[in-house]
Amino acid sequence: MNFKKKLTLVGAMAAVAAFALSGCSAAVSPSGGADGAKEKIFVNLSYSGNNWQDEGANLAMAVAQAPEVAAKYDVKKVISGSDPQKQISDLQSMIASGAKLIVLYPISPTALNPVIQQGCDAGVTFVAYDGTVEAPCAWNISYITGARTEDPEQAFFGAQTAQALVDLLGGTGEVMMNRGVAGTSTDTVHYDTAMSVFNQYPGIKVVNEFYGNWDSSVSQQEATKALAAHPGVDGIWSQAGEDGVVKALEAAGMEIPVTGENSNYLRQKLSEGWPGVSSGSAPAQGAVAVKLGLKILADGADSVPKDIEMPLPWVTTETAKVCPAAEFVDGCNFFAQADDSFVTEIFEKSVLPESSYTAATTGAAVSALQALPSMDTLAQPASRRIYTRGVCDAGWTTGPVEKGQVPAGLPGCVKK
């Protein structure tokens, strides 16, 4: 069973709630007479309720509703909750209603394959963001296998943050791991690549693992429990929810290195001298996916690579810096006015210059779209394809990747 990144597990109630809301933006309702001639674009979102999903959705809609897009296309938003079956039936409705482009947050990498293939056959363009789909005809934009901009050889969030933690600890110490949602492909990739680093250091001992479900509150509770048992722990490796981990540490009076994702609170603590690293998934992906889809419609399928890797943000104790206002200027990278669990990475200078704090928090349409530069530099190396497509490209086979990637030896695709 594959759930998805950042979708904290929601019960039947939340799914029903999201379903109820999605009714307001019904996928299949006939469009008004004036819009009848326009081609249709759908932005297919997941359950909203945590900051990551909220910002990703807002940014995607802010771009999709830009004046030049709205003039040409009929843009609709559909929320599919957390249930793959619901997303499949929503996608079927969109295809049936004549969708030209569907930008989606995929709930499962595999369950949507048949419906996506069916849509491709009907001439629909699919762009998946953050999560990935294995259907070969869809575009993927994801950070899961992404590398740092300063050094493109340093790939994988899990591995890079694990290495950073090892370095902060000088190669020896007891480590705890705050994982995501059990059984999801994203959690597995992060965890496996992190363990491959920890296992290289005999001095590093993983004393406890818990599942914080990418949720700040659950992470805080689980960290509180684990810290009671391991008061001598030296560092914590965390997926999203790390703001809860830091709060549990503060309540226990411990200031030890923490690596985690992009919450405003972790960056604030880093800027105050807390040892650690902030990296991981950027909500800006949602908006980049919409721009990518628009470019495919305008310039054709060959104008952009099929597999796109978003670069890994990387903020440390030395580089964390509060922004004077609502922009990333002069190397600043978090906001004084934002909530603790606000995900700071709403900008992507090269491909999303039109982003703004307002767009991320309200979804208000951006005033004008900037042209997308060549995406070739962000193409995913074929050696990492197995993580997002489930298979290697033609002419490649599975095997350990020894060259061009740090850490060496991770499973991947190699040339036959």
Added chain:
Amino acid sequence: MGTAGGQAALMWALVILLVPLSRVFSSNFPSAAMVNSTIMLGLFLAIVAFGQGLVILSGGIDLSVPAAIALGAFFTGFFANEGFPTPLAVGLGLLISSLVGLINGIIVCSTNFPPFIVTLAVGTIGAALLLGVSQGQPGQNSPPELVALFNGELNVLGAAPSLVMLIAVLMLGYLIQSRTTFGRSVYAIGNSMKAARIAGIRVKFSTFLVYWVAGIAYGLAGVLLLGYGSGSDLNIGNSWLLPSIAVVVVGGSSISGGTGNYSGTVAAALLITLLSIDISAAGFPEGVKQILYGAIVLLALLLSKIGGGRR
């Protein structure tokens, strides 16, 4: 009452016994950090279980817990960030979250629909409305007064605020449930609605009140969770529904209503929390953790039934 009191005493004995026994799970146990964490995390569960306990005592079950918790957390944060003084923000948060219980109460007491369906429906509507009003944006930062309750900076006469709150909640909950006319009438309704009616108890009004008070309790848990995490996702309440039912029953209350006391529920909340800390400390894989957790709930249930004697 004798049996319920016996079960409560047994639960407290188990809690006290488990503190030194925690050594089995970790060489760092028992410790002050372990006890503090148990009290802090047990406090939230004890408050939620007070509401759930009243509903179960009256013969119902309440599935609107997650929605009411989320409403309390969200609106307290919302009003505080709008510049309202903290006590007013908390009051408004409680008021709005109690609407879930209020509507539950009105429907349950004026129809004969099964409470679990009514509370499921009302909770679903509440959560959907919250998602609509918030437009998917999560709860905002907590007012600093609430954060101070949990971040270790504050102490009340040398004790952690969570301990003081737990004792206050225990005493208040016990008084309401066992020593007031309202509480006594809930026992009577849970035992036999017909008999309660013949005895002159205002069955409808008391039933209504049960759900309303329960809604306020969930909202209070939401307010405290906001302070604990200084922020809240809209699904912050989801992880508390099933444990709230479990501790009420483990604490010696009958799932069909009419028996139990709140002291047993609080002891069970502490017991289950301490066990989950022990299981976490032991470092089992996640699957094993869940199996152990389930098995221990069953075992505690069995023990409480034996200890409490036959009914």
